[in-house]
Amino acid sequence: MQAAGSEDERLDRAFLALADPVRRRLVARLSRSSATVNELAEPFELSKQGISKHIQVLERAGLLTRTRDGQRRPCHLAPAALEELTAWIDGYRLAAEACYRRLDAVLATMNAAEEAKDE
Template sequence: MAVDDDQLDRAFAALGDPVRRAMIARLSRGPATVNELAEPFPITKQAVSRHIQVLEAAGLISRSRDGQRRPCHLEPAVLEALTSWIDDYRLETERRFRRMDAVLRTVKEQEK
């Protein structure tokens, strides 16, 4: 799944909040209702709902209907796409460091 710049912006902005990161961590263990997500936080249900809306808008979670319940679900494909985007830059940086290490080794050997 390719991620465009707007989606990256929304996802990283959403993950910039510790409450939303904790919600993502909770959802990584399985679906949860708004009440279940709100439980560990000393904030209003309204605030929890706003956090959920931000996560939904970023594509990080979705909601389904199960009778009266509306559980939230993690969208792992989006997290995988973010991880892939980060890994591309990490791998390129590692390649540059390896090239720099090789140059430094060559310089050091020439000094001997």
Template sequence: MRSDGDADGLDRAFLALADPVRRAIVARLSRGPATVNELAEPFDITKQAVSKHIQVLEQAGLVTRSRDAQRRPVHLDAAALEALTSWIDRYRLDAERNYRRLDGLLAAMSENTENTRENEEKDR
């Protein structure tokens, strides 16, 4: 995934992360690189199926593979996850601003209601 958060890259990344097996693989890779065999251990699916999941993650730009002698460890691409986090944070911050404004409005309305009640009680 390109770091600028292009729409196609975001779509591929979120689609890849929609699958629970792929999310579990990403979670495992967050602790460090692993081989396909190591990644396949906790799942009741074939190594070929795990390889296909890894290919989807790789095509989404979330993981990379390297060669270490006979091993081909899979690595999590932290920069790609950071791009997703940045995209999500932009909208989270907008939503938080809206909620703070709503909280302020509700507090003002509540204070207004309380003041109106106090004035009505004084007038009696």
């Protein structure tokens, strides 16, 4: 992520930003293509100022960037920031899966021992 601070601070900002359903919908929309504030505001019953505040939160979290294209200031999703979140989550998912695989192996051994005992 491009936002400054420690990894924990960056993760906190990103997850707090994504805790809001409007901001998650904005991220989902930007995953398809870049868009201006006006374009992002269209499906919402919020003012452009309200959408701008949500965009600022996402921008501070490093989840989106804005560029200048003449008079336009399109917003772009920051894929590297999302990859960092995915990598963080995957670390815990992989650890949990390893625990479950070990549990499955123990249960299989116990079942095999029980079946051998019954024979």
